Amino acid sequence: MKTFLWLVKREFWENRGGFLWAPVITGGVFLLLNLMGIIAAEVIGARHGINFGASGELRNVMSQMDAGDMSKVGLALDVAMYSSMAIITVVLGFVVFFYCLGALYDDRRDRSILFWKSLPISDTSTVLSKVVSATVLAPAIAVVVGIVAGMAQLVMAAVTLSFHGINIWQLLTLAHPFRVMGNLLGYIPVYVLWALPSAGWLLLCSAWARTKPFLWAVVLPVASGLLITWFGIMGLFDLPASWFWKEVVARGLLSVFPGGSFSTTHGGAHGVSINPSSGLNIFDLSQSWAAMGTLNLWIGVVVGAVLVAAAIWFRRWRDDS
Amino acid sequence: MNPVITARGLTKRYKNTAALDDASFEIPSGRIVGLIGPNGAGKTTALKAILGLTPFDGELHVLGLDPRTQRNKLMEQVCFIADVAVLPRWMKVHDAVDFVAAVHPRFDRAKCEAFLKRTKLTPDQRVKQMSKGMIVQLHLALVMAIDARLLVLDEPTLGLDILYRKQFYQSLLEDYFDEDKTIIVTTHQVEEIEHILTDLMFIRDGKIVLDTDMDAMGERFVELMVGSDRADAARALRPIDERTVFGKSIFLFDGADKAVLEGLGETRRPSVSDLFVATMKGTYQ
Numbered sequence: 001m002k003t004f005l006w007l008v009k010r011e012f013w014e015n016r017g018g019f020l021w022a023p024v025i026t027g028g029v030f031l032l033l034n035l036m037g038i039i040a041a042e043v044i045g046a047r048h049g050i051n052f053g054a055s056g057e058l059r060n061v062m063s064q065m066d067a068g069d070m071s072k073v074g075l076a077l078d079v080a081m082y083s084s085m086a087i088i089t090v091v092l093g094f095v096v097f098f099y100c101l102g103a104l105y106d107d108r109r110d111r112s113i114l115f116w117k118s119l120p121i122s123d124t125s126t127v128l129s130k131v132v133s134a135t136v137l138a139p140a141i142a143v144v145v146g147i148v149a150g151m152a153q154l155v156m157a158a159v160t161l162s163f164h165g166i167n168i169w170q171l172l173t174l175a176h177p178f179r180v181m182g183n184l185l186g187y188i189p190v191y192v193l194w195a196l197p198s199a200g201w202l203l204l205c206s207a208w209a210r211t212k213p214f215l216w217a218v219v220l221p222v223a224s225g226l227l228i229t230w231f232g233i234m235g236l237f238d239l240p241a242s243w244f245w246k247e248v249v250a251r252g253l254l255s256v257f258p259g260g261s262f263s264t265t266h267g268g269a270h271g272v273s274i275n276p277s278s279g280l281n282i283f284d285l286s287q288s289w290a291a292m293g294t295l296n297l298w299i300g301v302v303v304g305a306v307l308v309a310a311a312i313w314f315r316r317w318r319d320d321s
Numbered sequence: 322m323n324p325v326i327t328a329r330g331l332t333k334r335y336k337n338t339a340a341l342d343d344a345s346f347e348i349p350s351g352r353i354v355g356l357i358g359p360n361g362a363g364k365t366t367a368l369k370a371i372l373g374l375t376p377f378d379g380e381l382h383v384l385g386l387d388p389r390t391q392r393n394k395l396m397e398q399v400c401f402i403a404d405v406a407v408l409p410r411w412m413k414v415h416d417a418v419d420f421v422a423a424v425h426p427r428f429d430r431a432k433c434e435a436f437l438k439r440t441k442l443t444p445d446q447r448v449k450q451m452s453k454g455m456i457v458q459l460h461l462a463l464v465m466a467i468d469a470r471l472l473v474l475d476e477p478t479l480g481l482d483i484l485y486r487k488q489f490y491q492s493l494l495e496d497y498f499d500e501d502k503t504i505i506v507t508t509h510q511v512e513e514i515e516h517i518l519t520d521l522m523f524i525r526d527g528k529i530v531l532d533t534d535m536d537a538m539g540e541r542f543v544e545l546m547v548g549s550d551r552a553d554a555a556r557a558l559r560p561i562d563e564r565t566v567f568g569k570s571i572f573l574f575d576g577a578d579k580a581v582l583e584g585l586g587e588t589r590r591p592s593v594s595d596l597f598v599a600t601m602k603g604t605y606q
Contacts, residue, residue, distance in 0.1 A: 006423040014409070110409070112410070114404070120424070120425060
C-alpha cells in the first residue's frame with residue numbers, strides 16, 4: 001500500500017504540469033476574463049450613464065421579486081459556479097487523454113523504463129497507479145481547483161451586484177455553494193467507472209505501440225468504424241452503424257472527458273438543458289448517479305478492466321529497449 | 322554455497338537469428354564476471370533474460386528464482402545499471418532518493434546520502450540538468466546503497482570520460498563489492514575492467530565460447546614473444562594467433578607446454594583484449 005501511494009505520488013511529480021497547473025491556469029484565466037468583462041461592463045455602463053445601483057432600481061427589483069424569481073437568481077449564481085468547473089472539465093479531459101497515451105510509452109521511448117524496472121515494483125502496481133492517477137487523482141485535483149475558482153466566481157458576481165446596492169449576504173444565501181461542491185465531488189466515482197474503458201484502451205495502446213501510440217489509439221477504432229459503416233456489418237446484429245460509432249468508438253476514446261455518463265441517462269450530453277423548473281437538478285447526485293444503474297456503465301467497467309489487464313501484460317513482456 | 326546464477330540451454334530467438342543459442346553457465350557468489358562479446362553476440366539478451374525483462378527458452382535460476390515468474394521478488398535482491406542515462410529526466414536528486422527509499426526494502430538512505438556528498442550533486446538538481454557523468458554518479462549512489470546480492474552492469478560507463486570511468490569502478494570495488502555480492506559487467510572497454518575481474522566469459526553468436534576464472538586463464542593461455550629467427554619454431558607449436566610488433570613476432574598459445582615456450586623466448590599472460598581479438602577472429606566476415 002505504501003509503495004502504491006508512492007507510485008501515485010511519482011505520477012504527480014512527473015505530471016504536475018497537467019494535473020495541477022493546467023486546471024489552476026485555466027481557472028485563473030477564466031476568472032481573469034470574467035473580471036475584465038465585469039470591469040468593462042462597469043466602465044461602459046458608467047460612461048453611458050447606465051447605472052442601476054445609484055438610482056436604487058436594482059434594489060427595488062430585488063425587493064419586488066417573489067420566491068420563484070429569487071430561485072432564478074440563485075440558479076444564475078449556481079451556473080456561475082458550475083461554469084468555471086465546466087471549462088476546467090474540458091481541460092481535464094485533454095490532460096487525462098494524453099496522460100494515458102504517454103503513461104506507458106514515454107518511459108519506453110527514453111528508456112527510463114529500465115530504471116523503473118530495476119526496482120522491486122510489480123508491473124501490476126505500476127499500471128494500476130497510472131489508472132488511479134488518471135481517473136481519481138487528476139479529476140480530484142481538477143474538482144478542488146474548480147470549486148475554488150467557482151467560489152471566487154460566485155463572490156465576484158455577488159460583490160459586483162453589491163456595488164449596485166444589493167445585499168451581498170442575501171445573494172449568497174440564494175446560491176447553493178455547498179450543494180454545488182457536493183455534486184462536483186460526488187460525481188468523481190461515476191467518472192472513475194465511466195472513464196475506465198477509455199483509460200484502459202489508451203493505456204493499452206500506450207503499453208503496446210512501438211511508435212506513435214496516438215495514431216494507433218485513434219486510427220484503429222475510427223478505421224474499424226469506417227469499415228463497419230461501409231459494409232453495413234452492424235446490420236447482422238440489427239444495429240445501425242451509428243451504434244458502433246457511439247458505443248465503441250466514442251465510448252472508447254472520449255469517456256475520459258467528464259460528463260459523458262449523462263448521455264446514458266438523459267439521451268445526450270448535449271441535451272442537458274437548464275430551465276427554471278428543473279434548475280440544475282441534472283447535476284444532483286441523485287441524477288448523476290443514475291448512470292450507476294445503467295448496463296452501459298458496467299459493461300464499460302468490465303471492458304476497461306480487460307483492457308487494463310492487457311496493458312499490464314504488455315508492460316510486463318513488451319521488450320523493445 | 323549455491324551459485325548465484327545457473328543457466329542451462331538458454332535460448333532466445335528473434336525472428337530468424339538466435340540471440341542466445343543453447344548457452345549454459347554458472348556464476349558462483351562473490352565474483353566479478355566480465356561478459357565480453359562483439360556487437361550483437363547476445364550479451365544484452367543474456368542480461369535481459371537474467372533480469373526477467375525478456376522471455377526465453379531453457380532453464381535459468383537467479384538466486385534460486387525464475388526471472389520469468391518471480392521477477393518482483395527477484396528485484397529485491399538484484400540491481401542493474403543498463404547503459405547510461407536511463408534515469409527519468411524530470412526527476413530531482415531528492416525525488417529519486419525519496420522514491421527509492423520508499424519502495425525498496427533493502428535501501429539504506431544514510432549510505433546513499435554519504436555517497437552523494439562525495440559528488441557535486443545537489444538535492445534540487447534535475448536529471449536533465451546533469452552531465453552524463455553526473456547521472457551515472459547519481460545512479461551508482463542509489464544502487465550502491467541497496468544491499469543487493471547481484472549487480473548487473475550493461476555498458477555502465479558508455480560515453481563517460483576517463484575520470485568518471487575510473488571513479489565508477491573504483492567506488493564499486495572499494496565501497497560496494499564483498500564476498501556476498503556478485504557483479505556481472507559487459508563493456509567494450511575491456512582494458513579498464515581487466516584488473517577487477519575475477520572471471521571471464523566470452524560470448525559469440527549466442528554461445529559461451531570461453532568461461533574461465535582469471536587465474537585459470539593465465540594458466541591456459543600464454544603469450545610468447547620471439548625474434549623472427551625463431552618464429553617458425555613457435556609456429557610449429559600451433560599458436561591460436563600471431564601478430565608482429567617492431568619486428569618481433571607475438572604468438573598466443575592455448576594450453577601449450579609452458580616450459581617449451583619459455584625455451585623459445587619471453588612469455589607472459591595475455592591481456593584480455595588480445596585474447597578476445599584472437600578468439601573472435603572472423604566474427605564480422
